[in-house]
Amino acid sequence: MTLTFAHRVDSAALSRRAFLKASATAAGGLALGFVVPGRSEAAGTESAALNGFVRIEPDGRIHLTIPMVEMGQGTYTSLAMLLAEELEVKLDSIVPEHAPPNNALYANPILHEQSTGLSASTRGFWLPLRQAGAGARIMLVTAAAQRWKVDPAQCTAKDGVIRDPSGQRSLAYREVALAAAQIKPPALDQIKLKAPGQFTLIGTSPKRLEAAGKVSGRTQFGIDAIVPGMKFAAIAISPVGGGKPKQVNQAAALAVKGVRQVVAIDEAVAVVADHTGAAKKGLEAAAIQWDDGPNAQINSQGIVAQLKAGSETPGVIARNDGNVEQAFAKAARRFDAVYELPFLAHAAMEPMNCTVHLRKDTCEIWVGTQVPTTTQSRVAALTGLPKDAVILHNQFLGGGFGRRLEPDGTLLAVKIAKHVDGPVKVIWSREEDIQHDIYRPYYYDRISAAVDISGNPVAWHHRVCGSSVVARFAPPLFKNGLDFDAVEGAAEPPYAFPNILVDYVRVDPASITTGFWRGVGPVHNVFIVESFIDELAFAARQDPVDYRRRLLSNNPRALAVLNLAADKAGWGQTMPAGKARGISLQFAFGSYLSQVAEVAVDANGKVKVERIVCAVDCGIAVTPSMIEAQVQSGTIFGLTAALRGAITIKDGRVQQSNFDSYPPMRIDEVPRIETHIVPSTENPGGLGEAATAIVAPAVTNAIFAATGRRIRKLPIEEV
Amino acid sequence: MAYVLKINGASHTVDADGDTPLLWVLRDVLQMTGTKFGCGMALCGACTVHLDGAATRACITTIDSVGDAAITTIEAIGQSDAGRKVQQAWLDLDVVQCGYCQSGQIMSATALLMSNAHPSDSDINDAMSGNVCRCGTYNRIRDAIKLAAGAKP
Ligand code: FES
Ligand code: FES
Numbered sequence: 001m002t003l004t005f006a007h008r009v010d011s012a013a014l015s016r017r018a019f020l021k022a023s024a025t026a027a028g029g030l031a032l033g034f035v036v037p038g039r040s041e042a043a044g045t046e047s048a049a050l051n052g053f054v055r056i057e058p059d060g061r062i063h064l065t066i067p068m069v070e071m072g073q074g075t076y077t078s079l080a081m082l083l084a085e086e087l088e089v090k091l092d093s094i095v096p097e098h099a100p101p102n103n104a105l106y107a108n109p110i111l112h113e114q115s116t117g118l119s120a121s122t123r124g125f126w127l128p129l130r131q132a133g134a135g136a137r138i139m140l141v142t143a144a145a146q147r148w149k150v151d152p153a154q155c156t157a158k159d160g161v162i163r164d165p166s167g168q169r170s171l172a173y174r175e176v177a178l179a180a181a182q183i184k185p186p187a188l189d190q191i192k193l194k195a196p197g198q199f200t201l202i203g204t205s206p207k208r209l210e211a212a213g214k215v216s217g218r219t220q221f222g223i224d225a226i227v228p229g230m231k232f233a234a235i236a237i238s239p240v241g242g243g244k245p246k247q248v249n250q251a252a253a254l255a256v257k258g259v260r261q262v263v264a265i266d267e268a269v270a271v272v273a274d275h276t277g278a279a280k281k282g283l284e285a286a287a288i289q290w291d292d293g294p295n296a297q298i299n300s301q302g303i304v305a306q307l308k309a310g311s312e313t314p315g316v317i318a319r320n321d322g323n324v325e326q327a328f329a330k331a332a333r334r335f336d337a338v339y340e341l342p343f344l345a346h347a348a349m350e351p352m353n354c355t356v357h358l359r360k361d362t363c364e365i366w367v368g369t370q371v372p373t374t375t376q377s378r379v380a381a382l383t384g385l386p387k388d389a390v391i392l393h394n395q396f397l398g399g400g401f402g403r404r405l406e407p408d409g410t411l412l413a414v415k416i417a418k419h420v421d422g423p424v425k426v427i428w429s430r431e432e433d434i435q436h437d438i439y440r441p442y443y444y445d446r447i448s449a450a451v452d453i454s455g456n457p458v459a460w461h462h463r464v465c466g467s468s469v470v471a472r473f474a475p476p477l478f479k480n481g482l483d484f485d486a487v488e489g490a491a492e493p494p495y496a497f498p499n500i501l502v503d504y505v506r507v508d509p510a511s512i513t514t515g516f517w518r519g520v521g522p523v524h525n526v527f528i529v530e531s532f533i534d535e536l537a538f539a540a541r542q543d544p545v546d547y548r549r550r551l552l553s554n555n556p557r558a559l560a561v562l563n564l565a566a567d568k569a570g571w572g573q574t575m576p577a578g579k580a581r582g583i584s585l586q587f588a589f590g591s592y593l594s595q596v597a598e599v600a601v602d603a604n605g606k607v608k609v610e611r612i613v614c615a616v617d618c619g620i621a622v623t624p625s626m627i628e629a630q631v632q633s634g635t636i637f638g639l640t641a642a643l644r645g646a647i648t649i650k651d652g653r654v655q656q657s658n659f660d661s662y663p664p665m666r667i668d669e670v671p672r673i674e675t676h677i678v679p680s681t682e683n684p685g686g687l688g689e690a691a692t693a694i695v696a697p698a699v700t701n702a703i704f705a706a707t708g709r710r711i712r713k714l715p716i717e718e719v
Numbered sequence: 720m721a722y723v724l725k726i727n728g729a730s731h732t733v734d735a736d737g738d739t740p741l742l743w744v745l746r747d748v749l750q751m752t753g754t755k756f757g758c759g760m761a762l763c764g765a766c767t768v769h770l771d772g773a774a775t776r777a778c779i780t781t782i783d784s785v786g787d788a789a790i791t792t793i794e795a796i797g798q799s800d801a802g803r804k805v806q807q808a809w810l811d812l813d814v815v816q817c818g819y820c821q822s823g824q825i826m827s828a829t830a831l832l833m834s835n836a837h838p839s840d841s842d843i844n845d846a847m848s849g850n851v852c853r854c855g856t857y858n859r860i861r862d863a864i865k866l867a868a869g870a871k872p
Contacts, residue, residue, distance in 0.1 A: 072817030072854045207813055214818030215806045217753020217793035221819060224752035232747055257736050276756075277735065277743035349757055349765060349819040349853045398755070398819030399853050430758040625813055629859070633816055636855030659762040659851060667857040668844035 018128075020135045020185035029057040030177040032136045032185065033105065034128060053132045054083065056140070060160070060174040062089055065099045067106035067114060068121040069370055070210060071397035071404070072633070073688040074626040075121045077208045079129055081622060082122075085201045086133030086193060089160040089173070096209055098394040101372035116370040117405055117516060119589040119686025122622055126684055134191045136180075143179035144171045196620055196681040205625030210396070222395040223353040223427060225366035230355065230423035231260060233270040233416055234279035236286075237436045240652035241511035242293040245269050253282040262286060263419040270416045276427055295511040296652040303509040303649065304340070307444035311338075311465035315503035316481040318464075319491040322499030327459030331450030335535060339447060339528040340713040342646035344440035344517055345654075345662060350398020351433040354413035357423035362389045364423075367410050368397035375407040379414055401637070402516035405473070406438050434662050435654040439647055440517030441466040441486075442509070443524045447532050450499075455540025456550065459499040462490045462528065467508040469515055481506065488521030489693065493529045494558040494587045495551035511652065518637055519692035522588035527642075527714065530584040530697030535710065544583055544701065545571055557617050558587055560678055561594040564615035568676050569596035578602065579610075582701025586694050590685030591618035592678075595635075597698035598671075601706045607716055609639060609671045609699055614691060616675060619682035627687055631675040634691030640665040642696035644717045722782045726751070727795035737783030742766045744782055745792060753793035753822050757851065764850030765819065767826040768792050774830035774846070793822040801832045801867075808867035816854035824850050828864050837868050 021035045032054045055063040064083055070076045076096040084091045099106045099114070106114040108124040137157055144162040145152035154165035160173045196202075213219035238244060250262045253271050258278030263270040271282035328334060355366040363383050369375050372394050380387040397404055413426040428436070443466040450459035470485050471478040482504055491502045508514075517523065537547035545566045552559040562585050566572075569581060578601055585594045598611040614631045621627055644663060648655045656662040700711040721734045724744070733744050740759075745751045745768070757765030759778045766777040769791040796802035805828045808814075815821050824847070831838055831846035838846065843864055852860070 070817075072815075074816070205813075207810060208815065210818075211810055211813060211815050214815040214821050215809045215825060216797060217822045219818055220752070221755075223756065224746075226750050226752070232743075275735065275739070275743045275747035277739035277747070280743075280759075281736070281738070347853060349755075349763070349817065349851065351756065397817060399817045401853070427756065430760070430763075629813065629816060629856075632858050633855040636857065637853070658760055659758050660760070664851045664853060665855070665857075666848045666851065667860060668848045670855070670857045673858055 019188060020132065022139060022181050022183070022185050024178055024181040025055050025057060027057050028178045029055055029174070030136065030139065030181045031055045032132060032139070034132070053129070054136055056136065056173055056177040058174050058177060060093065060172065062087070062094045064094050064096055065106070066096045067099045067108065067125070068116040069098070069368065069394060069397055069400070071116065071368070071370070071400035073121070073630060074208060074623065075116070076210050077206065078122055078623050078626055079125055080209055081201050081206070082125060082129035083133040085199060086130045087137050088157040091201060091206050091209070093160060094209065099372070100394070101376040101392050103373045114373045115405065116400070117402065118520065119688040119690065122684045123590055123686050130193050131188055131191050134193055135185050138186050138191070139180040139183045140173050140176055142183050143176040147171070147176065147179065202620065202622050203624070205623055219396050221350050221398045222355070222366060222368035223350055223398065225355040225393070225395065225425065227355055227357060227366065227423040230425050231272045231274065231420060232276045232279050233263070233272045233424050233426040234276060234283045235268050235270045235412070235416070235426060235428060235432060236283055236288055237268040237432055238290050238293070239435065240290070240292040240296050242295050243267070243290045244293065245288050246291040247289040249285065249287045252285040252287065256282040256285055261420065263416050265415050268412060270426065272420055272424060280429070292652060298509070298511055298652045299650055300648045303442060303512070304444065306509060307442060307465055307507050310505045310507035311444045311446050311463060313505060315463055315465070315505035318482055318487040318502040318504050320501050322459070324459045324461055324499045324501040327499040328448070328450045331458055332453045334448060334450045335539060336446070336448045337532060337535065337712055339445045339531065341443045341524050341527065342648070342714060343442045343512065344641055344645050345434045345437040345647050345656070346401040346403035346517060347434060347662060347664065348399030348401055348403055351430055352403070352409040352428040353426060354410045355423060355425040356413045356417035358383065358414065358417040361385065362391060363414065364391045364393070365410060366393045366395060368395040368404060369407065369410065370397070370400050370404040371407060375410050378407045378411055382411055382414055401518040402520070403437065405516055408438065430659065431657040434656055434658065437647070438513045438515035441469065441514040445528050447528055449532065449536055451536060451540065455536065455542065457497055457536055460497040461501045463503050463505065464490055464525070465505040465507055467514045468506045471506065472513070473515065485521040487525070489525030489586065489588055490529060492587070494555050494585055495533065495548070496554055512649065518634070519689045522586060522693035523638065523689070526584065526586045526588065526693045527696045530586070531700055531712065534582070534697070534701045534704065538704070543572070548583070548585060557592045558585060561585065561592045561615040561617050564676055564678060565594035565596050565613055568615065568674065569598070569613040571596060578706060580702050580705035582698045582703070582705055584694050584697040584701065586690070588693055589687065589690050591616065591687055591690050593690050593694045595691070595694045595698040597695070597702045599699060599702040599706060601703060605707070607643065607699070607703060612671050612673045612695065612698070614673065614675050615678065616687070617678035617680055618685040618687050619680050620684050621677050621680070622684055624677055627677060628675040630687045631691045632673045634689060635673055635695045636665055636670055638692035638695040639699065642699055642714055642716055644715045646715050724782065724785060724790060725787060726790045727792060733782060735782065738781045740778050741768070741780045741782055741785060741790070742777035745777060751792055751794055755819055755822055757820070762851070763820070764823040764827055767823040767850065769826060769830055772830065772833055774827045793826060796826060796829055799829065799833070802829045804867040805829045805832065805863070808863040811866060812859050812863045814856050814859040814863050816856055820850060820852045820854070824852065824860055828860070828867070831864065832868060838864065
């Protein structure tokens with residue numbers, strides 16, 4: 001059994017060890033948080049409770065410190081709903097607040113770290129936030145009952161107001177918050193949570209809590225941080241990894257009006273000025289020449305050749321059920337294919353940036369990051385300051401997609417800040433952002449299947465070959481040479497194969513750093529598995545949906561989404577010439593999805609995706625409108641990459657640079673996207689990335705159905 | 720030299736080179752950070768402002784080219800009828816995700832509705848395809864523009 005994120009869902013473990021701790025707030029309210037004994041920092045101390053999740057203040061506002069960051073996925077709203085459901089307050093009385101870095105207080109129970117990613121936020125906090133809400137409600141009701149000298153069990157709470165058994169008297173939460181702070185919080189295993197049938201807020205679609213600031217330009221992203229006296233830096237990073245600045249025309253840069261300083265560090269040059277306009281002009285005037293270093297010979301072709309060679313050797317076993325070798329030997333027919341996926345950049349709308357004020361004994365940072373605690377530790381190591389002298393003000397993120405799981409932008413800003421007197425805001429140009437990303441790995445996978453005489457698969461062998469993100473990003477999780485993320489979606493396809501072998505060959509190309517990209521492992525593997533299943537279906541002359549159905553007899557939730565998507569899309573109804581449908585299916589991030597794509601291919605082979613129908617079973621649908629938004633978002637993100645996303649390397653340099661050479665989809669190209677949610681009482685699954693992973697094979701399978709052209713190498717369009 | 724810019728009804732004197740893009744004057748000098756930087760090359764629309772009501776990319780508009788045109792930014796767009804309706808439609812349909820592109824989207828959509836009260840789908844494509852949204856909010860943007868147009872008297 002492979003270790004996948006789905007298996008690491010561990011919120012029950014949190015509830016076994018943790019307990020609620022209450023205290024009074026400075027303003028005279030109730031603060032309630034979790035204490036997890038044994039966690040390194042601040043565990044069991046007073047600050048644990050004071051900084052905890054929830055503060056109910058005498059002004060009636062309920063402050064919820066949101067451990068996860070908001071980067072568009074709607075987590076501020078969805079997590080607030082979990083609290084409000086059990087606390088019995090109106091959602092709009094909750095004020096979400098960014099959490100400071102603190103693993104002891106704010107670790108995601110799945111990821112064991114204060115890290116926002118892997119579609120783990122709702123899954124991770126599903127239990128703890130409802131427990132916090134219920135715990136606070138119980139304490140508030142108890143405080144009111146004590147004041148009235150009645151049985152708390154006979155009191156009711158709704159919309160932040162407690163009523164006595166007669167219904168005659170009422171107290172608002174704010175009136176008893178301070179008294180409640182004196183009451184011992186209930187033990188977590190004594191808290192009875194609502195059954196799904198009793199939910200009044202979960203399952204509805206309230207408006208996003210943070211939307212008003214975002215439509216009026218008031219929301220502060222990292223790039224918007226304003227620190228009195230700050231300067232602005234534009235940077236150029238060596239275009240070849242490992243290169244260094246060789247020549248910098250400092251005088252020319254300093255001659256530009258508003259330029260204050262030129263800072264050259266190992267791998268980059270920064271021009272510091274009164275505003276970014278001057279800094280950019282100064283950077284251009286500096287006419288930097290680079291010593292490219294040892295990596296100037298690297299090209300995409302060489303990297304692919306290296307991966308191809310790697311794919312020809314056996315890898316580390318991720319899964320080995322039955323006897324694949326024997327099954328292949330005896331099979332009626334076999335099929336073999338090679339699938340390739342390119343390097344990808346994240347290209348979040350908010351370019352990389354970071355504001356730093358480095359003083360003798362503190363380092364203050366303003367940045368939007370998915371990994372506040374890692375960033376804090378890495379800055380502490382870089383500056384030699386103790387961790388709590390690194391003060392990180394997390395901000396709204398103008399998109400993350402995995403890019404902001406990396407602290408490199410902050411570390412670079414701190415290196416520059418070491419040379420600057422006072423605060424400095426470092427903003428990367430879009431070109432720097434794309435050319436110095438940490439890329440989704442290039443994958444070169446081999447896949448083979450043996451089929452019986454009726455064309456059903458009897459053996460399946462998928463060899464994943466690419467660089468290991470996990471080995472670099474989280475070395476302790478890279479066990480026995482296996483990158484569990486690289487094989488996620490491959491090792492456990494939704495289908496029953498009597499014999500299945502999945503192995504992993506790690507090939508890390510020199511000088512190209514790879515990282516998590518929205519959809520992570522599944523975004524590559526689902527494309528391959530779902531394309532190859534389609535190949536087998538067509539070879540067996542069977543309908544692709546029927547073919548899949550037969551392999552899903554033990555997987556009812558997968559079968560249900562497949563049927564729903566096919567049904568809603570009108571699968572089987574004839575399409576005009578040049579148009580066709582394709583289907584795909586996945587189980588990833590704890591959610592089941594199936595998509596049907598309708599494409600039109602013109603005489604020149606130009607593909608237009610006209611319609612996407614997506615069926616989703618993500619367990620309890622906490623916020624259906626957010627699920628629809630994430631299906632649209634994920635689909636468009638994945639579709640952009642599938643159609644034309646590719647980062648290529650020539651002479652050690654990334655060849656793409658801005659939205660002209662790394663073109664995003666625009667409003668005139670996007671398909672209609674329909675989302676159909678399967679009602680469920682299962683615990684919620686993740687959804688921020690699922691649709692990104694599923695869309696490519698639906699589209700390429702449709703292209704095959706329309707044209708007979710099988711796409712085994714992404715992107716679809718030539719680059 | 721000094722330039723006088725009329726922004727959201729107020730005059731601001733700015734001492735910067737004439738070839739400085741308006742975007743950085745707004746964001747860094749005047750600390751009006753609602754207007755965003757996305758590409759610097761008129762490829763994404765994040766920096767969209769209005770110059771005398773016309774959607775304009777502030778990242779390639781130098782301050783010496785503005786003259787006495789009235790500059791409107793996201794901070795003040797809600798003061799116009801069209802801007803207020805667009806913002807309300809955005810809220811009604813919960814358009815935003817990360818939100819970073821949305822200042823620019825709203826500025827472009829408002830400029831569209833100010834010149835064309837009832838845009839067709841292809842009018843929307845023409846006016847909005849310069850605005851990138853990496854979160855993929857396009858479907859709701861289209862619906863929200865139609866909602867805002869329908870709400871017009
Ligand atoms: S920043 Fe001006 S169009 Fe992209
Ligand atoms: S809402 Fe995130 S880029 Fe548009």
